[in-house]
Amino acid sequence: MPGFSRKRSGCLLLAGTLLIASLSSSAEQRSHELPDLGTTRTSFQGLSEYQLGRTWLRQFRAQTSQWRDPITQAWLRSLVDQLVPCSQLDHPRITITLVSSRMLNAFAVPGGVVGVNTGLFRYAPSHDAFASVVAHELGHLSQHHFARQMAASERAQLPTMAALLAGMVIAAGAGGSSSSNLGMATIAGTQAAALQNQLAYSRQYEQEADRVGLQTMACAGMDPDAMAHMFATMAQLASLQGDSPPEFLLTHPLTQSRLSDIRARAKQYHDAAHAPGPEYDMIRARVMLASNMEHPEEVRSQLRESNASPLALRYLQALVDSVNHHPDQALAAFDRLAEEQPDLLMLPASAADAALDADRNRAALQRAQRILELAPDYFPARMIAAEAQLGIAPEEAFTRLRAIARDHDEDPDVWNLMAEAAGRSGHDAWGHLALAEQLQLTGHIDRGLDQLDIAEKLSQQTGDYALTGRIRERRQAFRGYQQALDKF
Template sequence: MTRNAMLRVVTTTLVSGLLAFMPLTTPAQALDDGGLPSLGSTAGGISAGEEFRMGRAWLRQFRAQTQTWQDPIARHYVESLISRLLPYSHVGDLNWTVTLVDSRLLNAFAVPGGVIGVNEGLFAFAPSEDAFASVLAHELGHLAQNHYARRMERVEETQLPTMAAMLAGMVLAAGGAGNAGVAAMFGTQAAFIQDQLAYSRRFEQEADRVGLQAMTDAGFDPQAMPAMFRAMQRLTSLQGGNPPEFLLTHPVTQSRISDTQARADQLASPKSPDDGTAYAMIRARALLDQNADDPAQAMTQLRQDDAPPTAMRYLEALTDASRNRTDAALSALDRLADQQPDLTLIPASAAEIALDAGRRDDALARAERILRLMPDYYPAQLIRVRILLQRAPEQAFQELRDMSRDHAEDPQVFDLLAEAAGHSDHKTWGLLARAEELQLTGHIDRAIRQLDVAEDNAKQEGDFGMASRIQERRKAYLGYRETLQQF
């Protein structure tokens, strides 16, 4: 067997089905006293809480070794799609969070702790919202079927070590050490290869079936799923037999495509399909980010896939902004917003462009118009607090404290909170927020040292209540470090 062939077999065997895990009941974003996000119980054993901790530890390691795609508008869009699918996906009370990955590779994944990841490359590959949603529905199908729990029943005696080593290998591979990551996974579970390969294929078929029904019930076209599988197979042929990353973890066979097609044919397509404008606009953002040096490539791909004309005008506006033609960009976006008043991403994009161009008054006015209609629209909230940081740091601090409760898994919020606290005479909070940002990005030792500084500062200021809460937080961090050391 060639090295590449072995890589495909091992990766498919060990990762397929293990990228998607059972629903969790541990509160993902519950808050401790003092408004601090909880890291979960430190109790031993493979409980839902331990699974939650392991998955969120994986996310922090993942952030430490990969680049995330920092696009609040795109992330909000993905979250809205997942929210649309969830009621029909039978995942129970899933505590989930989304991370976007700055990678051209075609991939999406789910890991314990309700972490759902999407590579920027998936936007480039999926030509429509239905196609994109089919991948998300498939991932939620894994969660609904409890595939992680069912797989672990077969290796119960090595459950925790296997999980830790598997996730460690995934982190290594994601960080660019592909062969080392595969070797780590291979060394952990070599004895299970043949057995697990057939098992994972069954899991993939189950996830397809659940995902197909969920996307149909949510109003998406089920025909998009088999079409995506066929497109992935064609991509494999064009790449000389090297499958995209998604197919290494979710192998597609002809029988699987046939089964998915037969089932899709029995399901109804939406009577009034969405015109796909919102998705095409988000896709334009991803394509422009990937082709920043040659925006014409982004436009070419949109045209090839028959994107709505409105989305192409949106891309033209973003391109103008990237070339410092701010007035032209804002004028075009304002016209588009009048034509598409239900697409909040258009005025949010304008506010973002105005802020990036240094037009803070204009950006603030635009963001506040959005927030009057949608108070919880995260992209506009971020724009507003970034401006308030310069003008009214105390107000920014208070608003960011509220945001940190709603977005306890977002390192950017804690980064801004640390800055706001520093500018508004809340030194202890600034130190604490920086510790949170460090632990969220996988730098747990530095985070613990930062907590020690925060505790000393709280005591010097006579705030022994805060010092006590920080001591409790430190215990959580130490437990978290123990979890991280299993990777």
């Protein structure tokens, strides 16, 4: 399991989510075809879309809880990588944030930031249903809805990104519908008229994102009809919950005409979808169990209700055994599953993670190394190996984490683990530099700058002038990040 018996278990506690609005335009599009976007590059307070997205992400990470399971993260990354080439994105550099929240939500932010709440796994019964929500969000990005919104801002005063962030994070804070209403009210209190216009215009944008999402799914070999089923499920939840609809629908208004349009367009695609296999069901079991540790039988029941693969039910039991401190049973079960499904790297990775949870560091390292012999870039195995080495050979862990950081320089958890490895192996300057990177990625620029000051002094004391130069370069970059936050 994702580290329940280790120190990172606290990071898996459920917290809030973002109800970010899929921002809308000022003109109704009468045609049912996607519009000619023309020039969609924009800036906000002098920030490009990319800079805006990364600035927003730093603020968001500072105020919400992220889901820190590399196995789930790797699966989501692979899904996005399948969808992006078909999504019409002109600059498909996507950063994914997985939010630890029970609420059903997903969002897209300018500059290629896609966020998904872990609650989506609970409500999406199949791989393609889950993918349909992600494809929809990629549609918002490819159609540059934020840029078009900004183009309309000359004619209507719109909520600032900072106001949206504040309201949406408040909406996430308590994890319930009342907090959602409070978050919306926070924005409405100062920007009521603009927000009303914004939500009205968004109906057009939602339809555009639907159409791009359907095209994306068909191109990627997935079933477009799964979007119709998924959105119908959300509509049904909305009708049952009354004033407390799924959070996704608060910012993605779903009308009956829009749902009918999705169904009609989905039928236009030939049925060429590929069977996705059991991996999604296993990931879903993993996430739902971590969110409901005390009642695994409820997770098992929900998986059965959605006709999950029997392999996923066996995987769930292996996870339960690991959580209940029966590592031998868990490892044997994971190994049997891996023999039956040799192409699913998540299975031997789950075994390595279970060994790490049981404080069997050498066994975890050996298992991770075997995976890396076959797939050297597989992120979960790289992280498990590094964490296992931390307790055995900190110097080797530090070397390994430097390599991982080069490939995943926007992942705060990589830098956090690297800071620990550096401290244990006597690389004090590197430890403070790594901690500074973790802090700036989570919105704490001032504290990050303090760490850079310490790192520079230590690098000078040891005569590591190459590192000193790197630290000074990073200080300049940090100050740029700080200026962007000030504009936000």
